[in-house]
Amino acid sequence: MTNSSGTITDKTGAPVTIADDPDNHRYTVTVDGVRAGHAAYADRTDDHGVAQRVFYHTEVDEAFGGRGLATILVKEALDDARAQGRKIVGVCPLVAAFLKKHPEYSEATSPVTKQILDWLKR
Known part of the structure; x- marks a missing residue:
């Protein structure tokens, strides 16, 4: 959720x-400076020749459960991939479920695909 000041x-x-961590091929979510x-x-x-970003695994530490972090993480990661002009491939069940709920x-x-x-x- 983004508040009125634009902070998530x-x-x-x-x-x-x-944050995108391209060296480790992942987006990270941190809360109050702690990686979650x-x-x-x-x-x-x-x-x-189409650039694709294949999302294959998402996890949030149990200590941060129930706070909506996985949804925030997935949304922001997908928005970033889309802004880069990449097609999103949701292999990860969480990403696939998010895409199903968000036809936009x-x-x-x-x-x-099997090839992917x-x-x-x-």
């Missing part, structure tokens, strides 16, 4: 920061 806050009102979780991704280019991302997504799943295994 969780359900408790604590300030939340989402991440969304892991891998970048690829499909057979048609449909133009920015690519389907999960095989590529991830490598």
